[in-house]
Amino acid sequence: MALLEVRGVSKAFRGLRAVQSVSFDVAEGAIAAMIGPNGAGKTTCFNVIAGVFAPDTGTVSLGGRAITGLHPHLVCRAGVGRTFQVVKPFPQMSVLDNVVVGALNASARVADARREARRVLELLHLQEKRGALAASLTLPERKRLEVARAMATRPRLLLLDEVMAGLRPTEVDEMVGVFRRINRETGLTILLIEHVMRAVMALAGRVVVLHHGEKICEGAPEEVVRDPAVLECYLGEEAL
Amino acid sequence: MTPDLIANVVIAGLLTGLVYGLMALGLSVIFGVVRVVNFAHGEMMTIAMYAAVILFGAFGLDPLLAVVPVAVAFFGFGYALQSALINPFITRPEHSQFMLLVAVALIMVNALLMIFGPDARSVQVDYQLESYAIGPILIDKARLLAAGMAVATSAALFAFFRLSLVGKAIRACADNHLGAQVVGLNVKRLYALTFGVGSACVAVAGCMMILLVDVTPVLGPAYTLLAFVIVIVGGLGSMPGALLGGVLIGVSEALAGLLIVPSAKSMFSFALLILVLLFRPQGLLGKRT
Amino acid sequence: MSPERRAAILLTLLGAALVALPWLAGSYVLSVATLILFFAYTGQAWNVMMGFAGQLSLGHSLYVGLGAYAAAGLFFHYGIGPWAGVWLAIAACVAAGAVIGFLAFRFGISGVYFALLTIAFAEFTRIGFDHIQWLGGPGGLFIKVEQREAWDLLDLRGTPRMFYYVMLALTTGAFALCAWLLRSRAGYYWQAIRENEEAAQALGINTFRWKMLAVVISAAMTAVSGVFFAFYYNNLFPEQIFHISRSIEIILGPIIGGLGTLFGPILGAAVLTILADGITELMALAGLEIPGVKQVFYGLCLLVVVMFLPHGIWPTIARRLGLTRR
Numbered sequence A: 001m002a003l004l005e006v007r008g009v010s011k012a013f014r015g016l017r018a019v020q021s022v023s024f025d026v027a028e029g030a031i032a033a034m035i036g037p038n039g040a041g042k043t044t045c046f047n048v049i050a051g052v053f054a055p056d057t058g059t060v061s062l063g064g065r066a067i068t069g070l071h072p073h074l075v076c077r078a079g080v081g082r083t084f085q086v087v088k089p090f091p092q093m094s095v096l097d098n099v100v101v102g103a104l105n106a107s108a109r110v111a112d113a114r115r116e117a118r119r120v121l122e123l124l125h126l127q128e129k130r131g132a133l134a135a136s137l138t139l140p141e142r143k144r145l146e147v148a149r150a151m152a153t154r155p156r157l158l159l160l161d162e163v164m165a166g167l168r169p170t171e172v173d174e175m176v177g178v179f180r181r182i183n184r185e186t187g188l189t190i191l192l193i194e195h196v197m198r199a200v201m202a203l204a205g206r207v208v209v210l211h212h213g214e215k216i217c218e219g220a221p222e223e224v225v226r227d228p229a230v231l232e233c234y235l236g237e238e239a240l
Numbered sequence B: 001m002t003p004d005l006i007a008n009v010v011i012a013g014l015l016t017g018l019v020y021g022l023m024a025l026g027l028s029v030i031f032g033v034v035r036v037v038n039f040a041h042g043e044m045m046t047i048a049m050y051a052a053v054i055l056f057g058a059f060g061l062d063p064l065l066a067v068v069p070v071a072v073a074f075f076g077f078g079y080a081l082q083s084a085l086i087n088p089f090i091t092r093p094e095h096s097q098f099m100l101l102v103a104v105a106l107i108m109v110n111a112l113l114m115i116f117g118p119d120a121r122s123v124q125v126d127y128q129l130e131s132y133a134i135g136p137i138l139i140d141k142a143r144l145l146a147a148g149m150a151v152a153t154s155a156a157l158f159a160f161f162r163l164s165l166v167g168k169a170i171r172a173c174a175d176n177h178l179g180a181q182v183v184g185l186n187v188k189r190l191y192a193l194t195f196g197v198g199s200a201c202v203a204v205a206g207c208m209m210i211l212l213v214d215v216t217p218v219l220g221p222a223y224t225l226l227a228f229v230i231v232i233v234g235g236l237g238s239m240p241g242a243l244l245g246g247v248l249i250g251v252s253e254a255l256a257g258l259l260i261v262p263s264a265k266s267m268f269s270f271a272l273l274i275l276v277l278l279f280r281p282q283g284l285l286g287k288r289t
Numbered sequence C: 001m002s003p004e005r006r007a008a009i010l011l012t013l014l015g016a017a018l019v020a021l022p023w024l025a026g027s028y029v030l031s032v033a034t035l036i037l038f039f040a041y042t043g044q045a046w047n048v049m050m051g052f053a054g055q056l057s058l059g060h061s062l063y064v065g066l067g068a069y070a071a072a073g074l075f076f077h078y079g080i081g082p083w084a085g086v087w088l089a090i091a092a093c094v095a096a097g098a099v100i101g102f103l104a105f106r107f108g109i110s111g112v113y114f115a116l117l118t119i120a121f122a123e124f125t126r127i128g129f130d131h132i133q134w135l136g137g138p139g140g141l142f143i144k145v146e147q148r149e150a151w152d153l154l155d156l157r158g159t160p161r162m163f164y165y166v167m168l169a170l171t172t173g174a175f176a177l178c179a180w181l182l183r184s185r186a187g188y189y190w191q192a193i194r195e196n197e198e199a200a201q202a203l204g205i206n207t208f209r210w211k212m213l214a215v216v217i218s219a220a221m222t223a224v225s226g227v228f229f230a231f232y233y234n235n236l237f238p239e240q241i242f243h244i245s246r247s248i249e250i251i252l253g254p255i256i257g258g259l260g261t262l263f264g265p266i267l268g269a270a271v272l273t274i275l276a277d278g279i280t281e282l283m284a285l286a287g288l289e290i291p292g293v294k295q296v297f298y299g300l301c302l303l304v305v306v307m308f309l310p311h312g313i314w315p316t317i318a319r320r321l322g323l324t325r326r
Helices: A042-050 A072-078 A095-103 A110-123 A139-152 A169-186 A197-203 A228-235 B003-034 B041-059 B063-089 B094-116 B141-163 B165-175 B177-182 B187-209 B219-234 B239-259 B262-279 C003-024 C027-052 C061-078 C082-106 C111-129 C160-183 C185-195 C197-202 C207-233 C244-257 C264-285 C293-308 C314-320
Strands: A002-013 A016-027 A031-035 A057-062 A080-082 A157-161 A189-193 A206-211 A214-219 B131-134 B137-140
Touching: A002 A042, A002 A189, A016 A031, A016 A042, A016 A057, A016 A189, A016 A206, A016 A214, A031 A042, A031 A197, A042 A072, A042 A080, A042 A157, A042 A189, A072 A080, A072 C197, A080 A139, A095 A110, A095 A139, A095 C185, A110 A139, A110 A169, A110 C185, A139 A157, A139 A169, A169 A189, A169 A197, A189 A197, A206 A228, A214 A228, B003 B041, B003 B137, B003 B141, B003 B165, B003 B187, B003 B219, B003 B239, B041 B063, B041 B094, B041 B187, B041 B219, B063 B094, B063 B141, B063 B187, B094 B219, B094 C111, B094 C244, B094 C293, B131 B141, B137 B141, B141 B165, B141 B187, B141 B239, B165 B177, B165 B187, B177 B187, B219 B239, B219 B262, B219 C111, B239 B262, B262 C111, C003 C027, C003 C160, C027 C160, C027 C185, C027 C207, C027 C244, C027 C264, C061 C082, C061 C111, C061 C207, C061 C244, C082 C111, C082 C207, C111 C244, C160 C185, C160 C207, C185 C197, C185 C207, C197 C207, C244 C264, C244 C293, C264 C293, C264 C314
Parallel strands: A031 A189, A031 A206, A080 A157, A157 A189
Antiparallel strands: A002 A016, A002 A057, A206 A214, B131 B137
């Protein structure tokens, strides 16, 4: 059962075609990855799904319901949580309060939201920092905060934009472990944009490859990394 | 309401508008490059007017000549202001810098009040009473000279930015702050230079304005708002836009003063500001960012 | 002792001192205190929009003026007392705020442009009211001053002591309201919008609706201070009440005290008013009476705070008093 259905999505910016007729599905409860060289259109795809831009053509559906072109906050309320490639914490608010903002999407009462926020912070190993100002966090911590905040909105689909960038291999493994656990325990569907192949291979059940705005390959990770087109444009022969 | 009367009013408005335009040009240059909203712009204009009054009173120096020392002094002042007060806080959020200049404006207006008192001051030169007659049109000599100086200064400014090396460097800064730094331009110094140049414009405009109106300390905020209306209507970052906006505002204020209650004429400017902010924020000649 | 406990105790002490003030101090101190409370209250109202939601309004004098004229007009022409008049005042300000907010937020105007928009509306209204003869025009609107010995709360005619307590009640109410708002969903959402509007949207926040709410609440609260102003000073002039220097006076307290904090606007108003009055008194002693000194002082304070204490003076003091966790 596909939770996310992207059909024929195209988006151009003043003549530059960022995304061209991209279609793919993400099954419910699955973890999928979107890879490709820089400028391939991955973040633009995310932005279309998340409602930041309306696509020029094509549709996006979540759980059978069309969400194409909805405002970002409505997309979130429909069940999509997202992180940003360049993290956007609320710097003058505490770590806990940052996540509470997210949790308020699902909980009407502040007390419930705070409880939920604490729970999510524990999942991402940020509970000790909950009283600190977000501005005081290191970059890896800010990335975890971004994920926690998005997760607190109780999404059905979580869009992760390069959350592993800049992390050490041990930190990558830790994050992979967290996502695996969450996916297993709650069935949260995850779509991630990643360059860190270590994480892609460990997490993704399905990989979509974009190049110059078009989908050039799709399949299980083992197949995709052996695909000649993918090797040529992105991975290189030594990637394996 | 004869056509002659309207023509006279329009021409007077046009000439005054050119002086407004020069004032706004200074603001446009500062905002276009340094991206600082100079809330003290009108106050600086007022100080220039007082400077002209003092120079005239003490030395009998005609404002047309006083522009030179006043502009030089203002260049230095603007340079110092940017270097000492604004450059160190460039990384702060936008509204911080704005509040900084609100504070400066507040200090300036009230310092003027403390020094000069609330009464109006003016200069009295002979040619303020003369006018040229072209058919039925009567053009005030003082207004014509003031407008002429405004145009000459604007032309000099255009030439500076188009032709000189420093001017081009400043334009590069405005276009691409990071890129300018990457190619080795000393951005902070260029910002200070720009603020200095913008201030010098205001200085000239002020010296010209005193030929047309009397000065009181409370003119400051009014001119600041006027400068903003002109720059936003004409287009932020567009130098011809500032002049065009100035002329438009000058003429429309003059006409509004004629056709509706004179004291309500600035309402028109504010209504125009609101409309432009809402429907065409890049102004008439500005570039959409 | 936990920070909350400490804060509660200090607040109670302060509250008691303020209630007892009229018995301890003379009429001059009382009038200064009333002025402090006026600016504290209005600053609190402005703080909701800027400190909480991050929308810079430099035209708040619009709401003070509209509120004042609405209530004063009703009283002057129809004898309708302020307790009824305040509702018209609030309605007028809510409408004005809604218009400004809607226009600004629908058209994506923010930051400094939004500030300019608020200034333009205030100035437009100032000049407009100069031409409304029904409300006195530039000559001003005067309410009969009846210095009664008794308190006429219904018509707000009475002793300075009465006005002091009215303002104290308003300020306390505003403090409580802001405290409640800050801890509510609105508070969290407003701060999120202030910190990063794009991220806030991605978390399901309808930023347009919440920004409008901040503007409207702020306007409504400020309307009440306008009503107080009208009945306390008994005369209204468009040139004064809508003037941009009034708008700037309103924001000085919150900025110097601490933007976005609960106690900042109150502390800022107190510090500024007391120091400014002190300076005026000193100069009077020296035989000097120079107009503009107070404002230069305000400008210098603002300059120093913006440059060196961007969070205002309250956060540092609060930390010293042990009222915060960090």
